[in-house]
Amino acid sequence: MVVVKSVTIDGESIHVFRNAVYIFESSSGFTLELDLIVSEVVVKKYKSVDNLIVEIELEDGRIINSIMHVKILSGGLPQLNLFCELDDIQEYEDFDRVNENESWFPNIEDGITIEEIRKIEMPNEGVSCKLNLPIDQVEWIKKQKKKTLNEIFQNMIYEYWEKQESK
Known part of the structure; x- marks a missing residue:
């Protein structure tokens, strides 16, 4: 099983709470997929970006550098799905594989809460209040x-x- 040690997006290291890296196999070919649980701040930063320069450092020392597409995954926790097409999958033979016809996908949300994420990086939002004061x-x-x-x-x-x- 391949384990991600760190992720850098556009030269900036991001805090990753959970992740899954795998090869997605469909009728149109293969993609390298990286699902990440990140903070709401990270999702907000990259939600309107189409492509990112991503460096993935694996625990075994390998480094994957690629331009990857971004999808924001809706659901419970703040998530990014980064993916890129692969022509040659030989160097990824030890990665988990998910087929488009299977119902199994890595579940990276188990055991983590939004409160734990916010302890590391709390988002700030503007708010306006109308008050009636002396x-x-x-x-x-x-x-x-x-x-x-x-x-x-x-x-x-x-x-x-x-x-x-x-x-």
């Missing part, structure tokens, strides 16, 4: 920098959240 609070908020307000709200929400969870 004028002195509004004036104070307007004087603050965005970074300071972000920190205040994050801390305030986490404190409130913890109090609610401990009840």
Whole structure:
């Protein structure tokens, strides 16, 4: 069985939580497939990209460099499917094979949760709130920098959240 040690996309090493590398066999030929559980930040970064330069380092020391296509896999956890067509599969004989007529695919989601992924890399998203506050609070908020307000709200929400969870 082939084990992936690390993955680099466009020269940047990414954190991979789980993966499966295999040869997909169809009537149109063979593709090298790499399914990855990654963070939501990584999915967001590559969701609108068609092709990537990928370096896959295997545990046995082999390195695969290829231009690969990207598919975002929908479902529970944030996933990328990277793939490229293969003309010669001789050097990939020890890879698992999946045939288009089979119902078996590697399940890389078992045993990992979105909470575990977010502990490593938490995505940030913009949010707008419409509040009705006393004028002195509004004036104070307007004087603050965005970074300071972000920190205040994050801390305030986490404190409130913890109090609610401990009840």
